[in-house]
Amino acid sequence: MNATESSDATITGHLLDRLHSLGVTHLFGVAGDYNLRMLDEVLAHPGVQWVGTAGELGAAYAADGYARVRGFAALVTTHGVGELSAINGVAGSYAEHVPLLHIAVGPPRSKERDGAVAHHTLGDGDYEHFARAFRQVVCADAVVRPEDGPDEIDRVITTCLRESRPGYLRLPQDVALANAPSPSGALHRPDRHAADQYSLTAFVDAATRRIEAADTVSVLADCLVDRFDGRAALSDLLSAGSLPHAVVVSGKGVVDESAPHYVGLYAGACSDGAVRSAIDDADLLIRAGVRLADTTSGGFTHGYDPDRGISVDPTTASVDGVVFPNVGLPAALAALARLVEGRPTSAASTTTAPHLRHRSSSGDNPLSQAYLWQAVGAAVRPDHTVIADQGTPLFGISPRRLPTGARFLAQPVWGSIGYSLPALLGAQLADHSRRGLLLVGDGAAQLTIQELGTLGRLRLTPVIVLVNNDGYTVERALHSPEAAYNDIAPWRWPDLPAALGVPEPLVLTARTEAELDHSLTTAAEVTDRLIFIEARTERDDTPLLLSRFAEIAKRQARKVQ
Incomplete structure (x- = not known):
């Protein structure tokens, strides 16, 4: 039995013990009235720390980043409004084969039995709507009941581990606090090395x-x-x-x-x-x-x-x-x-990949995408976890060679912009020995920038390079560069870290090659504060890999018209 397990544990206690046995020491989510009493148990658990995020989508992305580093993760939401906010992130984990567990806590069984019109439901007495939706994006799910709760929890977690994909638990409020039967033994883990x-x-x-x-x-x-x-x-x-x-x-x-x-x-x-x-x-x-x-x-x-x-x-x-x-x-x-x-x-x-050396800056030359990614690539250290968002950051950094030991996270198959900033939160908590290096565009950042406040609240000190190129540059490269639907609001990015509660952020702006080199050098020297670098490039400037991809995509689009 795990040191934290108890023979008279509740369903929540058993669930937390199982997560802890997998190396999960942080639980992401947003508090809601249905899950508050469960969260009291989370706060009391000696091995699992609650990490409240600004939104449920951010919690899902953070859990994804955490699981890519630790091997497993979990998030808690409230029924309906909370879980549906997270489903995009969970779907991304399914597409990218990332194992995690989504726990949705809902109304008590008495309301289910009565078909009551409870808040956060669709008002029709059917409490299974959202569980059915999640079955499309998870490898296993269960409605947890006291009599077989531990076995069902173990079944779902084991399936997640075996298939390396998310699972889902619908947990009625009263069941979360019910006493659990004694666990049936250690959690079974798949033997990846087995073969017929x-x-x-x-x-x-x-x-x-x-x-x-x-x-x-x-x-x-x-x-x-x-x-x-x-x-x-x-x-x-x-x-x-x-x-x-x-x-x-x-x-x-x-x-x-x-x-x-x-x-x-x-x-x-x-x-x-x-x-x-x-x-x-x-x-x-x-x-x-x-x-x-x-x-x-x-x-x-x-x-x-x-x-x-x-x-x-x-x-x-x-x-x-x-x-x-x-x-x-x-x-x-x-x-x-x-x-x-x-x-x-x-x-x-x-034949080996050429080491793309970073040339020295030419003073006041305007910052280009080509120079940006040469400089950022040269600044990556072995102890960095690099997280690149879909868009110019991913196209720009991916051809650069990483040093031995550096870790890289991205979401190129699901491709949900805004993923990277909350994923940085999860990756940083999963491994405090590494420093996060986030590469994100202005359009993507506007979707999840609120989690910058969570990073600040937890006193995390990553380096964030935000590429300000005035909108959706990838979409402009693919189709209609002047179309209004590729425009976004021009934010005052240097003001945001402090406005969102980051304590003493070091904010730098780079419009030239020399300013970028200075900013990256400063970021390497200052490790006790969050570094926020706004890198400004022209709106139609694109990395070479994106230019090649866009040309192919446009040719293929013309063929199907």
Whole structure:
């Protein structure tokens, strides 16, 4: 039994103990009248700290950032109005394979039985409307009752861990405080390294023949390697065979980008030539946890055949389209590492990603997107957690090589702008040894800027680089650059940190190359305060990767008209 568990624990107590056993020490959410008494138990719990956010969407995004660092997270909302505010964030976690638990506390069972018209409901006596909505964006859900509450909680959490996706609990107010039956034992955790031995042997035989017949072997990696505990096995594979390798943007950070055979970011036809050649022209491409998405493949302009080569997925592996079931991702990667060990290094594998050095500023030159991302990329340190929002920040920073040890978070598949600032909150609380480096555009920041106050209240000291380019630059690059729907209100950004309650923020504005270099140098030196850098660029200036992507997207749009 966990040190915090008690044989006479309540349902809430059991839930908190289970979360704590998974390393969850912070619980995100917004207080509401239905969950207040439950939150009293949260405040009394010795191992879990309550983190109230400015809004439920921010809580969901914060939980997502926390889970990407800690491995699991949870948020609490009130029924109806609260949970629906959070559903966008939970859906993003589902799309991006991030395991977390959403707990929605609602009216007591007596009102359910009576079909009462309770507040925060649709007024029709049906208390299941929102649970049904959540079933579209979670891998498991339950309505918790006292008689089987602990078992149902454990079932949902275990499914979240196994599938690396969110779960949902609908918890009536009175059930949250009811006594729970004694827990049935330790929480079962999935064994990612398990594999059906017959299937694994067949996969190894097929992979051996494929590898022996290939003159060149390359590896492409994505985020599922991280979500399904395959980082170490992937690192062993890359080292064993000295294999040229790349990542798609959703997988940025899953490999050491300072390694000698890292060739860079792969984005289909948007890729640099050397990267595209290494991936598309390889005799054998090993795909580690890769999901093809329009935003990660240059609008599906990848040049390799997805039905050829070796593909390693969370629970299956395949060779030239032949699927071998019940082979976990780490087990498959470990087997491949043994097969490529000692393989002669080909000429192609000597290609590496160029170190894009940051040139010195030219005084009062206006700040450009190109210079901005060169400078920011050079400022990333091994102890940084970089969080990039969808838009020019993600397109600008993703081609830059990260130093060994730096962590990277983004949401390129779901792509909900505004995700990054609350995710920074979660990532910072999940690992206090790292400093957050947030890269966000002005349009995205206007959606969730209120959580800046939460960062300040908790005395967190990240570096925030806000790109002020007067609106939705990505949308302008894609379609109708002068359209009014891409305009936003011009905010006085330097005034916001103090207005939102950040204590003694250091606010800097960079309009020139020299001002940006000074701001980044100052941010590295001052670590005891939140740093807010407003980086001003022209509204139509775009990073090179975005320019390439926009051209492809516009050509494809014309074809379907």
